[in-house]
Amino acid sequence: MFMKRIRLVVAYDGTNYCGWQVQPNGITIEEVLNQALSDLLGEDIKVTGASRTDSGVHSLGNVAVFDTGTRMPADKISYALNQRLPEDIVVQDSRQVPDDWHPRRCESRKTYEYRILNRRFPDPTRRRDTYFLYYGIDVEAMQKAADLLVGTHDFKSFCSANSQAEDTVRTIYACSVRKTEDIITIRVTGSGFLYNMVRIIAGTLLQAGTGKIRPEDIKEILDAKDRSAAGPTAPAHGLTMIGIQYEE
Amino acid sequence: MFMKRIRLVVAYDGTNYCGWQVQPNGITIEEVLNQALSDLLGEDIKVTGASRTDSGVHSLGNVAVFDTGTRMPADKISYALNQRLPEDIVVQDSRQVPDDWHPRRCESRKTYEYRILNRRFPDPTRRRDTYFLYYGIDVEAMQKAADLLVGTHDFKSFCSANSQAEDTVRTIYACSVRKTEDIITIRVTGSGFLYNMVRIIAGTLLQAGTGKIRPEDIKEILDAKDRSAAGPTAPAHGLTMIGIQYEE
Numbered sequence: 001m002f003m004k005r006i007r008l009v010v011a012y013d014g015t016n017y018c019g020w021q022v023q024p025n026g027i028t029i030e031e032v033l034n035q036a037l038s039d040l041l042g043e044d045i046k047v048t049g050a051s052r053t054d055s056g057v058h059s060l061g062n063v064a065v066f067d068t069g070t071r072m073p074a075d076k077i078s079y080a081l082n083q084r085l086p087e088d089i090v091v092q093d094s095r096q097v098p099d100d101w102h103p104r105r106c107e108s109r110k111t112y113e114y115r116i117l118n119r120r121f122p123d124p125t126r127r128r129d130t131y132f133l134y135y136g137i138d139v140e141a142m143q144k145a146a147d148l149l150v151g152t153h154d155f156k157s158f159c160s161a162n163s164q165a166e167d168t169v170r171t172i173y174a175c176s177v178r179k180t181e182d183i184i185t186i187r188v189t190g191s192g193f194l195y196n197m198v199r200i201i202a203g204t205l206l207q208a209g210t211g212k213i214r215p216e217d218i219k220e221i222l223d224a225k226d227r228s229a230a231g232p233t234a235p236a237h238g239l240t241m242i243g244i245q246y247e248e
Numbered sequence: 249m250f251m252k253r254i255r256l257v258v259a260y261d262g263t264n265y266c267g268w269q270v271q272p273n274g275i276t277i278e279e280v281l282n283q284a285l286s287d288l289l290g291e292d293i294k295v296t297g298a299s300r301t302d303s304g305v306h307s308l309g310n311v312a313v314f315d316t317g318t319r320m321p322a323d324k325i326s327y328a329l330n331q332r333l334p335e336d337i338v339v340q341d342s343r344q345v346p347d348d349w350h351p352r353r354c355e356s357r358k359t360y361e362y363r364i365l366n367r368r369f370p371d372p373t374r375r376r377d378t379y380f381l382y383y384g385i386d387v388e389a390m391q392k393a394a395d396l397l398v399g400t401h402d403f404k405s406f407c408s409a410n411s412q413a414e415d416t417v418r419t420i421y422a423c424s425v426r427k428t429e430d431i432i433t434i435r436v437t438g439s440g441f442l443y444n445m446v447r448i449i450a451g452t453l454l455q456a457g458t459g460k461i462r463p464e465d466i467k468e469i470l471d472a473k474d475r476s477a478a479g480p481t482a483p484a485h486g487l488t489m490i491g492i493q494y495e496e
Contacts, residue, residue, distance in 0.1 A: 011371060082369065121340045124338045128373070
């Protein structure tokens with residue numbers, strides 16, 4: 001049987017899942033994909049994901065690969081798979097890639113958005129994908145702080161204390177903060193992110209937005225290389241992985 | 249006991265409700281509000297709503313009134329009530345109004361939005377408040393058709409055949425169709441709307457957008473005064489009541 005490697009782009013509403021990665025305590029995106037693919041193709045399929053998003057985090061474009069002997073054309077797999085997936089997981093694209101292509105070993109740029117709903121009362125139609133805050137937030141101060149994160153830095157202060165990561169140097173290519181109507185969106189693109197890094201960035205930029213820190217304090221926070229120097233980890237449901245751009 | 253009349257502005261995600269109005273077959277927004285208000289104020293409260301939205305329809309600003317003998321300041325009721333409401337119903341404002349003020353008997357302008365997600369595959373994070381269509385849609389043709397709805401017309405063709413309404417003349421002040429990224433938004437403001445009218449407008453404008461009818465056919469559809477002349481009723485979950493402006 002000739003095997004081929006298929007790359008999927010996967011979108012999901014993470015509300016009802018315990019994150020991406022298979023784990024004993026609850027249902028995960030990876031597990032649902034494995035099951036639907038195995039049923040569809042009649043093989044035991046195990047996907048490998050690019051970003052192991054946390055419980056409650058959403059995605060518009062996570063990437064996963066798997067190997068299969070199927071004769072089904074690669075681009076038809078997305079349509080057939082979506083018939084078997086629940087409505088909160090939708091494959092956006094399926095295509096063949098070289099047999100040695102790996103979603104975490106290729107150079108890439110990942111983009112995430114963290115969204116804050118900033119108004120007097122919550123909007124129930126946006127409760128699943130925005131973090132609600134009623135108090136005044138200075139978006140300009142957040143942008144000034146965000147500017148200081150751009151570049152190649154040791155982001156140890158912005159990494160969960162539970163992480164085992166040895167190399168905590170990462171590159172942030174862009175970090176913008178903009179407000180449209182009542183939603184503040186932090187959009188960050190980087191070479192890769194440490195465990196909880198985007199949510200800690202969001203929690204720290206919000207401290208700049210409420211005057212708890214000055215924007216220029218970001219430098220000291222980076223220099224400290226200590227998780228306790230940065231702000232709190234913002235809640236998972238405000239975070240959406242937007243997509244991954246690979247160097248071809 | 250001195251009674252006073254309180255006006256609420258109510259937002260909700262309609263996904264899990266059988267619409268606004270109390271009915272035997274399932275839980276409704278009105279019923280949940282009545283229960284929460286009665287519990288909060290220790291009186292038997294029954295609200296009167298401005299717009300009796302259908303099952304699955306959302307709202308950012310429906311309006312309701314009730315009478316109460318409470319001493320609680322009117323503007324504090326919203327905060328106390330939200331503590332008792334589920335997270336998919338959030339009161340946005342509470343204030344006292346004259347004792348004879350009625351949300352359906354005052355001159356008003358109501359605004360609704362119907363949202364269509366137009367891309368290759370569904371976005372699971374927008375599945376609750378957009379209607380997904382993958383095929384190409386001509387937004388300009390939709391706008392040309394929408395322009396012909398503006399004004400005072402007999403909208404009998406755009407009224408559910410199940411409606412008992414005798415007077416089917418209504419005024420549409422504005423009807424715009426715009427596309428932002430992959431979402432087409434039909435925004436319509438009128439003096440009032442017949443049963444299913446906005447969803448039938450959406451279904452008919454979509455027929456113009458796909459070339460099934462020509463934009464100018466709207467005139468004949470209005471003249472027909474017959475439900476079967478207009479397009480299908482678009483699904484409820486794409487519809488959001490945006491708000492109501494009252495003449496003071």
